[in-house]
Amino acid sequence: MNRNGPTPSSPSTYLVTPKFAPQTNMIAIAAASAAREWRSCRPRASESGVMRRRRVHYPVLAARPSIRSLAPSRIRELFNEGLGRDDLLQFWVGEPDEPTPDFIRRAGMDSLAAGETFYTHNLGIPELRDALSKYLSRLHRPVAPEEIAVTSSGVNALMLASQLLVDPGERVVEVVPLWPNLQEIPKILGAQVETVALEFAPGGWRLDLDRLLDALAPGTRAVYLNSPNNPTGWTITRDEQRALLAHCRRHGIWIFADDAYERLYFDAGGVAPSFLDICEAQDRVISTNTFSKSWLMTGWRLGYLVCPPHLAAIAATLQEPITSCASSLIQKGGEVALGGPQECVDRFRTLYRERRDVVVEVLGPTGLLPVVPAGAFYALVDIGRSGQDSMSFAKSLLLAEGVAVVPGVTFGPSSDRFVRIAYTAADRDLRTGLERLRRYLLG
């Protein structure tokens, strides 16, 4: 999340860079510009020749209602508390702590040097779509290039796919806890959002499948889920996928699967179960993905989605007025990432698994880590004994111990009893941070 310069060799100050305008400043700037706008569009006496009695009211900061009701980022709220401090141990951002592998970086530089600086096809360069088709066919079922749309980041894939599917007023169901961006997207589109919470039990997070199927009544447009899940690490089982697919087929409901962490899965095989393994090309299934996590490419902003071919063709038309296409040289990086040595993905998975084991070693015996995550690089720490809600706890931990975590409420009220740590930090920082957290909670 370094917004201001070249990738630093040490990422420890990414989120405390003083150049980043804090939210309060941004609000002040927006308010000042709205005031200017108000002054400039007020009817002027000199124009009409007479002073008007009645003032026309021009609303200030008038975004449409579904945007006005968006929840401000809780992570940002917390981040503002830590602004200016350079001594924080940071576990809040889901971002690897080392730069993109060299062979991928070189591909981006070579592309730029070769002058590949032009618009591409809306759905991406054919070479990248071919490479994705081969890669996904190896990982899942045969996937044709016509089923693939390359996007400008994973989050752009989420927005594009949602715009393809969801009209205002339509009903969507989300399995929560869920990454906040994914919660907000259907709301931005004016959807009517209902949630089904994973159940927290000592054995782990569990999906109550019957409850989910009940919620997926006929007329529901889509079900949104993310597995392996940010923040819980919960991963849907193959049996649950089959039952969900059968139900959605029966009722014409779209399955919207965010597979961002499918390669960061710690159980056998190293690839999480995906709907792409069991669905047909013509099923109502959209799988979204990103290069950010598996190839350490967060700053590149490259993602993709897989969907039925006729929908991909429409995605091209839709992408034109949005970003038109992903950046040409970035796409070259993606092509090389898929075609180059794949050991790097295995190495990252092993690294994060080892770090997860550090979390288990430090927090496991205390009972503060009730669930060992099966995938992604997050762990939820139980703060129940603090008596505080997750936001108050995260703020006080930040101020007292300089440890930056994300309040569980960010992912929905059902996870307010937890804070999330991203175990992407180097071993020593990770241990120190976990020990401070343990001491703070247990005394």
Ligand SMILES: Cc1ncc(COP(=O)(O)O)c(C=O)c1O
């Ligand atoms: C669950 C989930 N989906 C999608 C993304 C999107 O990743 P990006 O926009 O970096 O490609 C993220 C990033 O943190 C995520 O956590």
